[in-house]
Amino acid sequence: FENYVQNSDFFASDNLVFGSGGGLLQKFDRDTMKFAIKCSYVYIEGRGGVSVAKDPVTDRGKRNKPGRLKLIKDKNQKYVTVSSINDKDIYDDKNVNDELVTVFENGKILKEYTFDEIRKNCEIDLDQVDGMTTL
Template sequence: FAEHCTTTSTGFKVLPPFIRIIQGDGVSYETLATILQAMMDANYAAENLAFGSGGALLQKLNRDTQKCAFKCSEITKADGTSTFVYKDPITDKGKQSKMGKLSLERDPAGNIVTVTEGKGDPAKDMLVEVFKNGVLLIDQKFEDIRARAKC
């Protein structure tokens, strides 16, 4: 794509319009200047960047505050074979992710629990398939999601 790059009037490189850099991890008021300076030092225009941020700009909350993250847990290939996918960092066992096909069920006490490694009961699974192979199966309305959250 190098042949599609341009240069600003001040000499900074601009990536083609179909390529941009999204920086969302570690973005705060304090880090914005550092990130922009790094772009400047590398002779790239700021217009190549799009910034995103979770709670850092508002309340310094992030996914670790509630130990919440969305991750791939299993890959099923076209031939039907599956492979568990998980994270198991040696530096923080608390960040180990769940693996295999997941199921969300109620235990005998009525608590909602995640069953891993495909060991769940499909009849009890509360999860609903919304996307499959890039196809939207259920077009959910925000009002419906909000109503379910109240129950």
């Protein structure tokens, strides 16, 4: 590394990324909570909204829901993700409250949280999150 830095005319601090794999200190990654962010819907100027879905035949566990999504509470107060495509009746129900809040959209911050608000939001009952299901 030192040799690279001393002999490179193209060095910039944002050109390097350091990391470690293999869980050297602790095993914590997106698979720990079975979490990943995936595209499910795009708006194309002149065409409108388009549903997007990943559905690999080699691993059904990696597929995602197509369409616009809502996070709702079911009758047992458990969080459930519903899709405008797969769960249209529930998604369109005006009596169903979307628990998600739009924070950032089209380059604009719509909602800011204080550190105290973030801490309070982290105090949710983990039983509501554990084993999150989809309809």
